[in-house]
Amino acid sequence: xxxVERVNAGYGDIQVLWDVSFHVAEREFVVLxxxxxxxxxxxxxxxSSMIQPISGQIWFEDQRLDHVPPYRITNVGISHxxxxxxxxxxxxxxENLELGSLAPRAKDHRKETLAWVLELFxxxxxxxxxxxxxxxxGEQQMCAIARGLMSRPKMMLFDEPSLGLSxxxxxxxFRLAMKIHxxxxxxxxxxxNVKQTLTICDRAYVLENGRIVLEGKGRELLxxxxxxxxxLGI
Amino acid sequence: xxxxxxxxxxxxxxxxxxxxxxxxxxxxxxFIIALMxxxxxxxxxxxxxxTGQVSFGHAIFFGTGAYTAGLCVTKLEISAWWGMLLGGPxxxxxxxxxxxxxxxxxxxxFALATIAVGEIFRLIATVWRDFTEGMEGILIIQxxxxxxxxxxxxxxxxxxxxxxxxxxxxxxxxxxxVAIREDQDAAESMGISAFRYKSLSLMISSFFTGLAGAFYMxxxxxxxxxxxxxxxxxxxxxxxxxxxxxxGTIWGPPVGAFIMVLLQETxxxxxxxxxxxxxxxxxxxxxxxxxxxxxxxxxxxxIGDWSKIQRLWSKDRELLSASGRN
Numbered sequence: 001x002x003x004v005e006r007v008n009a010g011y012g013d014i015q016v017l018w019d020v021s022f023h024v025a026e027r028e029f030v031v032l033x034x035x036x037x038x039x040x041x042x043x044x045x046x047x048s049s050m051i052q053p054i055s056g057q058i059w060f061e062d063q064r065l066d067h068v069p070p071y072r073i074t075n076v077g078i079s080h081x082x083x084x085x086x087x088x089x090x091x092x093x094x095e096n097l098e099l100g101s102l103a104p105r106a107k108d109h110r111k112e113t114l115a116w117v118l119e120l121f122x123x124x125x126x127x128x129x130x131x132x133x134x135x136x137x138g139e140q141q142m143c144a145i146a147r148g149l150m151s152r153p154k155m156m157l158f159d160e161p162s163l164g165l166s167x168x169x170x171x172x173x174f175r176l177a178m179k180i181h182x183x184x185x186x187x188x189x190x191x192x193n194v195k196q197t198l199t200i201c202d203r204a205y206v207l208e209n210g211r212i213v214l215e216g217k218g219r220e221l222l223x224x225x226x227x228x229x230x231x232l233g234i
Numbered sequence: 235x236x237x238x239x240x241x242x243x244x245x246x247x248x249x250x251x252x253x254x255x256x257x258x259x260x261x262x263x264x265f266i267i268a269l270m271x272x273x274x275x276x277x278x279x280x281x282x283x284x285t286g287q288v289s290f291g292h293a294i295f296f297g298t299g300a301y302t303a304g305l306c307v308t309k310l311e312i313s314a315w316w317g318m319l320l321g322g323p324x325x326x327x328x329x330x331x332x333x334x335x336x337x338x339x340x341x342x343x344f345a346l347a348t349i350a351v352g353e354i355f356r357l358i359a360t361v362w363r364d365f366t367e368g369m370e371g372i373l374i375i376q377x378x379x380x381x382x383x384x385x386x387x388x389x390x391x392x393x394x395x396x397x398x399x400x401x402x403x404x405x406x407x408x409x410x411x412v413a414i415r416e417d418q419d420a421a422e423s424m425g426i427s428a429f430r431y432k433s434l435s436l437m438i439s440s441f442f443t444g445l446a447g448a449f450y451m452x453x454x455x456x457x458x459x460x461x462x463x464x465x466x467x468x469x470x471x472x473x474x475x476x477x478x479x480x481x482g483t484i485w486g487p488p489v490g491a492f493i494m495v496l497l498q499e500t501x502x503x504x505x506x507x508x509x510x511x512x513x514x515x516x517x518x519x520x521x522x523x524x525x526x527x528x529x530x531x532x533x534x535x536x537i538g539d540w541s542k543i544q545r546l547w548s549k550d551r552e553l554l555s556a557s558g559r560n
Contacts, residue, residue: 048423074425082423088416091409099413102425151425 001026001186002047002078002155007056007066009046015054016042018210024155029178029187031197031218033231034207040190041083043207044159047188048073048080060155074103079153083160083190085144089133093124093143096132100150109152117146120179138169145176149185156180158189174200194231198222206230246393253385262381266453268495269388270446273395274468275475275487277442280399282473283482284408285435286415287337291348293468294332294355295325295440299447300462301359304372309365314374317448325444326437333436337429340418349465356463371458374451384453391449392488395442400484402438411435415482443472466518474521478528480535489536497524 002024010016016039024030034040045051047058049070058065060076073080079100088096097117101110118125121142127135132143141161148156158177162170170193178200181187191197198204198218206214206227214221221227249269253262274296282288302324303317310316336347359366366372378384402408410431413421418428451457461467471494479490501517504510532539 050419050422069427070419070422071425071427074423080423082420086417086420086423088413088420090416091412095409099409099421099424099426147424 001028001061002188003057003059004043004047005057005059007043007046007053007058009042009051009053009056011042011051016210017046017053020056020207020210020212022205022212022215024186024188026154027181027184027186029181029200029202030189031201031204032188032190032207033192033194033197033204035230036192038207039210040207041159042210044080044083044157044188044190047157048078074151074153075105077105077152077154078157079148079151079155080157081144081148081159081161083163085140087132087135087140087143087147089131091132092129093132093135094128096143096147097124097128097150100147101152103151106151110150113150113152117149120149120176121146137164138166138172141165141169141173142176145173145180149180153185155186155188158187158191160190160192162191162193170196194227195222198227249389253382259381262385264495264499266381266385266388268492269385269392270449270453271471271475271491271495272392272488273388273446273449274443274472275479275491276392276395276399276484277439277446278472279476279481279483279487280402280411281435281439283476283486284403284415285411285432286418287432287435288341288345288473289348289436289439290345290465290469290473291332291352291355292439292443292472293463293465294348294352295329295443296447296450296468297355297359297457297459297463298325298328298440299444299449300451300457301366301372301447302444303448303451304374304457305366307374308367308372313377314448314452315377317451318445321448321451322441322445325447326441328444329436329440330433332440333433337432337436349469352463352465352469356459356465359459359463366459369458369460371456371461372451373456376452376455388449388453391445395445396484396488398438398442403484407431407434474525476535477525478535480538480540483535483537486535486537493536494521497521 004020004022007017007020008015020043032040032043042051046053047065049065049068053066060078063076065073088099097114101107101113106113123139124143124146127139132140135143161173165173174196177187177189189197198221201218204216204218204221205212214224214226252265256262274292278289278292299321302321303314306312306316306320307314332351336344336351339347360368410426413424413426414428414431422428447462450462475490475494476487478493479488480486497520498517501520502514504513528535532542
């Protein structure tokens, strides 16, 4: 479904990604793990076109995504839940959600999608009139995910959804991701929370210094000596 | 419409009756200038307050509108009133070109770029004497000797501008503007083209500012580059009007416009001749103090922090009545 082919990317003169290639099949749950500064968020930003790759190609279904302006990405069916939420703090929860469904495909189904999303996130139903900036961290993350769902994506990109959340809320967020996955949405997630994400995903890639160094099924990687040493501290 | 409430009607009634009740041309003049600033301040606020693109260069559009009207007379030899039709559209086109260049930059960098472009426009108008008459400026004969037609025209423009901006902010566009202000990247990932909607906001903003400029030419009868392209008389004043009244609110700039114009006039005339003349030199100092005060105590401006002011007021009265009982 998504193919990233030999992508080199970075910021100005500083190259972050070196020859990164990976793919995500339809209905798969794929995780990219790696330490701070490994380039995880850069990959996400490159897929959603906020950064243009120096070289390489990104394909989604039959469309080439690199060099498409960022505001078009949602139209192809990809929804990016950005790192640190990036809600519109001075708007209500409901307004935030409505802004998630601007793509023509999503607009026609706004009512049903909203009902579905509010069922998935009962917390947000209670708070729909509240300003998004006044929500707690966990609720904000839920709001960001819900906003992402409003565009009826075929694929969702999660950028560090557990950032700044308590272990309990982190589990809640991962449970929601699995729920969304079970409803037929393909998921690509970037996480530092290696142990938990490797348990729930189908496949994972390990990123080190901007290069993909390992690939495998989540459970297999959990047993891998290298991963154990580098991330799990065993 | 819920928005048409009694205070609004009262304000419109007072402003509509003002020239009939107050026979003095002097006070009428001050109100005409204040109404003109309502237009500029509201236009600036749409771009800066609602869309988050702080412009330090609104003199560009004001000056463009004013010179469009002036050049109608000197070059086309038609009435400067044609400028009222042309000034807005010409300023809009200029705005579009400037946005095309400057919207590549974000935040403070955008603001700095608008300062630079503003100064470029002032210098061009100063140096290109064959076209603009340079520092000699453009002098025309005003159509009316009475202030009253100008007063009602200014009132109409102010009402038109506020109504249009009110409708825009309540529309789909308004939500896109605010989304871009809150987080441009997130807005883009929702499918909003930031460039397109920032340009749209700038076009509406520059149109009304240009209209105000064309009105100024018709009303004052004289313009020169140092006045209409001025950084501090126009661009900074537009910002002050917005900040004092309340950025990102409909009624902030109108309130800010009246406060700033009245304050400026009070100082310019040395408190209507009651105080020694050197006081008039202090008006910029007072503007500075006012900005410091507003930012420190009412960061959202008078309208934006209105509930805070009301609370303060009612608390004072509670305290007074409490101490009275004791």
